[in-house]
Amino acid sequence: MLKIENINVYYGAIHALKGISVDVKEGEIVTLIGANGAGKSTILRTISGLLRTKTGNILFEGNSVASMAAEEIVKKGISQVPEGRRIFANMTVEENLELGAYIRSDKAGIRKDINKVFERFPRLGERRVQVAGTLSGGEQQMLAIGRGLMSQPRLLLLDEPSMGLAPLLVKEIFSIIKEINASGTTILLVEQNANMALSIAHQAYVLETGRIILSGSAKELAESEEVRKAYLGG
Numbered sequence: 495m496l497k498i499e500n501i502n503v504y505y506g507a508i509h510a511l512k513g514i515s516v517d518v519k520e521g522e523i524v525t526l527i528g529a530n531g532a533g534k535s536t537i538l539r540t541i542s543g544l545l546r547t548k549t550g551n552i553l554f555e556g557n558s559v560a561s562m563a564a565e566e567i568v569k570k571g572i573s574q575v576p577e578g579r580r581i582f583a584n585m586t587v588e589e590n591l592e593l594g595a596y597i598r599s600d601k602a603g604i605r606k607d608i609n610k611v612f613e614r615f616p617r618l619g620e621r622r623v624q625v626a627g628t629l630s631g632g633e634q635q636m637l638a639i640g641r642g643l644m645s646q647p648r649l650l651l652l653d654e655p656s657m658g659l660a661p662l663l664v665k666e667i668f669s670i671i672k673e674i675n676a677s678g679t680t681i682l683l684v685e686q687n688a689n690m691a692l693s694i695a696h697q698a699y700v701l702e703t704g705r706i707i708l709s710g711s712a713k714e715l716a717e718s719e720e721v722r723k724a725y726l727g728g
């Protein structure tokens with residue numbers, strides 16, 4: 495579904511991604527793990543069209559999206575839930591969801607999908623007119639995921655959904671990610687919480703300073719001595 499082919503990405507003189515290749519098959523959850531600054535978020539921002547590759551290519555369903563505008567990429571079926579959630583704090587829960595559907599004009603369909611988000615996240619449904627900035631951290635993460643789903647993506651990019659959440663909420667968010675995947679959305683998941691990410695993913699890539707140092711099935715990597723020592727606390 496998504497093929498990242500040998501991309502090199504720079505921030506000015508900083509060479510952030512050094513020949514990265516990643517393959518995401520339809521129906522899978524693929525996770526990118528690695529320490530702070532390894533380049534995980536940079537990969538997601540490049541797929542979304544917020545950053546450009548210097549060399550290499552990104553193919554989505556066989557077509558290059560590497561030089562497409564971010565909005566066009568959303569229209570193609572890729573949606574990103576950014577790190578730190580970036581919800582619109584002064585708008586209500588419902589308005590945030592409506593904004594997630596900005597590329598659509600089917601009012602009835604949008605309504606239906608807002609209700610679907612409320613079914614998936616009942617806590618958001620109870621707070622539909624609450625200003626989003628007053629939601630708890632976990633609720634804000636749910637809203638960010640819900641907003642990401644409003645463009646009806648076939649590929650959802652999730653950047654550290656567990657960040658700053660209490661363990662119980664982390665579990666809840668991960669089980670929601672599994673459910674979203676089971677209902678047909680392919681997922682590329684960036685996580686610091688390697689244990690949780692490997693427990694729900696099919697495939698995994700380990701990044702270190704802009705390079706992929708290991709890849710394989712999530713099960714293989716979870717059992718690997720190297721990964722256990724470096725990322726899973728022994």
Ligand code: ATP
Nearest residue numbers: 505508510528529530531532533534535536537686
């Ligand atoms: P984290 O988990 O901390 O977000 P990450 O693996 O997602 O880490 P990136 O945010 O992709 O890492 O950063 C990769 C590298 O690019 C880092 O060295 C970082 O300092 C650098 N970088 C990221 N954003 C910028 C920017 N806007 N300008 C310059 N350098 C940047």
